[in-house]
Amino acid sequence: MSSEPLSANGGSTSAPVGVVLHRLRTEAGITGQQLGQMVRMSQSKISRIETGAVTVSPRDAGRLARALGASPETIAWVTEQAELSQNRLTDMRSATGSIIVSGRSVASTESGGREFRVFQPVVVVGLAQTAEYARAVLLGVHDARRAAFPDLGEIVVAEAVSARVRRQEVLNNPDCRFFFVMTESVLSNAIVAPEFMLAQIKRLQQLADRPNVELKIIPTAGSWSILHLHGFEVIDDGRVVIDVLNTSIITSGSQDVTLYRHAFDELDHSATGEIRPILESYRRHYLKQLY
Known part of the structure; x- marks a missing residue:
């Protein structure tokens, strides 16, 4: 099982996937619109993912984390957490x-x-x-x-x-x-x-x-x-x-x-x-x- 991701300042997080993706985007200095253009996703969808209004798919979680330059460990973590979230009944x-x-x-x-x-x-x-x-x-x-x-x-x-x-x-x-x-x-x-x-x-x-x-x-x-x-x-x-x-x-x-x-x-x-x-x-x- 992958470990929890690290933020830019080295602190670990147990936050939801959307919050982690928002933190990664903020630390990278990228706007939601810019990120949307990078991954061909609407800015509104990215906003819903970050706020937890929608459940992000494992595929989209991995795409966003990679686009934001996350480490392999963080990419694996957000993908795994997105999968676990979807598997909840x-x-x-x-x-x-x-x-x-x-x-x-x-x-x-x-x-x-x-x-x-x-x-x-x-x-x-x-x-x-x-x-x-x-x-x-x-x-x-x-x-x-x-x-x-x-x-x-x-x-x-x-x-x-x-x-x-x-x-x-x-x-x-x-x-x-x-x-x-x-x-x-x-x-x-x-x-x-x-x-x-x-x-x-x-x-x-x-x-x-x-x-x-x-x-x-x-x-x-x-x-x-x-x-x-x-x-x-x-x-x-x-x-x-x-x-x-x-x-x-x-x-x-x-x-x-x-x-x-x-x-x-x-x-x-x-x-x-x-x-x-x-x-x-x-x-x-x-x-x-x-x-």
Whole structure:
């Protein structure tokens, strides 16, 4: 592990990366605008990095330190600290346990994304849920959280459902690509009445027919190349959203992203794209329950 950097006067520092970069720039007598021109970065971005308003990537941290004439030890230190900072998991839970806050955090993370890889082992992928199905899922999460937050109101469920349905508008963007992997047990988990499960199955088939959507299912009788117990979403190979009962956890750390992209690829390898027979089997199953 690299040691902490030394400032020009020889004093060590345990300050954040942005502060260290600001100190290096000041000691070098270079303005933010001049530094921006040197590394082809806007002055405003440099200012946000120095003040900690944004998390600097390891690549940018190294570029800036090198441009400022930092020692090899300092360059290695700021790069390492930037990597460690990115690898921290951000817990998006609210003080009230609200599912609305969690949903907004996920929507913000998804914003601007172009490639979405989503795995779900228990319920249908959120971007593919019908309104009735989403209501049942979110109500279940809401009720579970009330064990810790008894004052949660019911009205937030309706708002959260509306927000989830609005998030699905991104599916209409032809420039975006979606890769969905679910287990077959998602279809057997009848969390809504048979007529609503039928509507959900129809929705899945409609999505699978879209040119920008690839939907796969891991058959119950199939073999898993990797065992995974919770849902997650990889966005543009740069961010990961991890689902847990009480919150959503978000990370942009390269190690975390690499891990979850590998997990998705392994799960995708275990899945089949020939989903029509599976969907048809469950369609008949729920039809029998109606008649």
